[in-house]
Amino acid sequence: MAAYDKFLPEGLPAWQRPFWDSLREHDVRVQKCSGCGAFRHVPKELCNRCHSSEATWSPISGTGRVYTYTVVRRAPTPAYQAEAPYVLVHVEMAEGFRMIGSLTVDDPRTVRIGQDVRITYEDVDADWSILRFEPA
Numbered sequence: 001m002a003a004y005d006k007f008l009p010e011g012l013p014a015w016q017r018p019f020w021d022s023l024r025e026h027d028v029r030v031q032k033c034s035g036c037g038a039f040r041h042v043p044k045e046l047c048n049r050c051h052s053s054e055a056t057w058s059p060i061s062g063t064g065r066v067y068t069y070t071v072v073r074r075a076p077t078p079a080y081q082a083e084a085p086y087v088l089v090h091v092e093m094a095e096g097f098r099m100i101g102s103l104t105v106d107d108p109r110t111v112r113i114g115q116d117v118r119i120t121y122e123d124v125d126a127d128w129s130i131l132r133f134e135p136a
């Protein structure tokens with residue numbers, strides 16, 4: 001596997017690690033508030049609805065719909081530019097919260113708001129996997 005030269009969440013706080021471990025296992029789990037049941041993504045130390053600090057790491061369906069998207073034509077680094085144009089999607093998950101990721105698609109012009117998508121995983125090096133989406 002070639003060296004991965006894009007951004008990784010190295011240095012993240014230990015309490016966020018379960019999310020990234022779940023990606024590595026290809027079985028995404030998201031913080032779910034023990035106080036009110038709300039999903040918290042990205043992971044947070046306190047619930048923004050009930051202020052509870054307690055949460056579990058809950059499996060999710062992995063499916064959702066494109067809330068909005070952008071086609072990246074001028075990327076932040078040469079490694080990303082090599083893949084441009086590529087699509088970043090903001091997805092309304094079936095559980096009601098939103099996640100962001102790259103959408104694997106041959107032609108960015110085919111992406112539509114409201115399109116059904118599902119999570120996929122990309123193992124980028126020996127330690128990290130990242131979340132992506134593909135058309136469902």
Ligand SMILES: [Zn+2]
Nearest residue numbers: 033036047050
């Ligand atoms: Zn809560």
